[in-house]
Amino acid sequence: MNRVYFVGAGPGDPDLITLRGAALLGGCQAVFTFAPLGETFAGLIGDRPVYDPYDFDFDDLLTRLNALLEAGDVVFLQPGDMTFFSPFQALIEALGDKVEVVPGIGSANAASALLKKTLNLSGVCTRTILVSSRVLEAVPGAPALKDLAKPGTTLLIYMNHYPLTELVSRLRSGYGRNEPIALAHRIGLPGQRMFLGTLDDIVNQTSDCALFDKKGRADLTLIIVGETLTAKPDRSWWDQRRLNVRRHRS
Numbered sequence: 001m002n003r004v005y006f007v008g009a010g011p012g013d014p015d016l017i018t019l020r021g022a023a024l025l026g027g028c029q030a031v032f033t034f035a036p037l038g039e040t041f042a043g044l045i046g047d048r049p050v051y052d053p054y055d056f057d058f059d060d061l062l063t064r065l066n067a068l069l070e071a072g073d074v075v076f077l078q079p080g081d082m083t084f085f086s087p088f089q090a091l092i093e094a095l096g097d098k099v100e101v102v103p104g105i106g107s108a109n110a111a112s113a114l115l116k117k118t119l120n121l122s123g124v125c126t127r128t129i130l131v132s133s134r135v136l137e138a139v140p141g142a143p144a145l146k147d148l149a150k151p152g153t154t155l156l157i158y159m160n161h162y163p164l165t166e167l168v169s170r171l172r173s174g175y176g177r178n179e180p181i182a183l184a185h186r187i188g189l190p191g192q193r194m195f196l197g198t199l200d201d202i203v204n205q206t207s208d209c210a211l212f213d214k215k216g217r218a219d220l221t222l223i224i225v226g227e228t229l230t231a232k233p234d235r236s237w238w239d240q241r242r243l244n245v246r247r248h249r250s
């Protein structure tokens with residue numbers, strides 16, 4: 001049976017797609033994706049027809065996909081992968097067993113690699129919370145950002161919609177202190193920038209570049225906040241862990 005493959009593209013660099021994702025892209029007869037992935041994956045997409053899913057309403061999209069499936073496999077190339085904040089869940093349900101999902105490298109994984117930092121350093125961070133400021137605000141009764149921003153928490157903020165000064169002030173009122181913050185912008189894409197600073201200096205650090213539009217939106221920026229970004233790991237932790245591992249093995 002021909003299938004619609006929802007392939008995690010990774011952050012944007014075609015070197016960061018999985019081998020399986022690349023093979024499916026090479027074997028399909030049509031691709032659905034949107035900027036900037038259409039451009040960065042042009043080499044792997046070749047001369048296959050490329051459709052922007054946002055050109056179709058839901059029913060038209062289903063009709064088009066079912067028609068294309070008559071002729072062969074279809075790949076939906078999606079940013080990161082579908083684990084967090086994927087817009088395609090309803091489509092996946094509607095297509096049922098005609099769908100297969102292929103994992104990829106999320107922007108959180110790619111940002112962690114660029115920073116060379118685990119995002120929940122033991123002894124420093126007791127929890128990591130993934131949020132979208134936009135979604136939080138839209139859901140009545142959801143906790144506010146300042147209620148989640150507490151010492152010991154690493155926050156990953158997707159789809160920020162606050163101007164940076166306002167975001168910083170909300171985070172400061174939650175953490176109750178200065179806190180390390182990283183802005184990972186266009187990871188794996190032309191124009192990649194990584195800013196690592198603190199709530200005190202991040203606004204100045206970014207004043208020379210247009211990370212955020214006038215409404216504060218920064219669609220291709222992942223924001224990471226928390227002590228784990230700069231804390232010095234305790235070297236003795238390794239020896240304790242090693243002893244535990246050896247004890248379990250014997």
Ligand SMILES: C[S@@+](CC[C@H](N)C(=O)[O-])C[C@H]1O[C@@H](n2cnc3c(N)ncnc32)[C@H](O)[C@@H]1O
Nearest residue numbers: 011080085106107158159186187219220221222
């Ligand atoms: C709709 S969500 C999709 C997230 C995706 N499923 C993932 O795990 O990377 C879009 C948000 O992911 C983050 N994002 C996606 N791709 C990115 C990239 N290349 N660089 C930085 N942030 C990215 C941004 O916060 C953006 O607003």
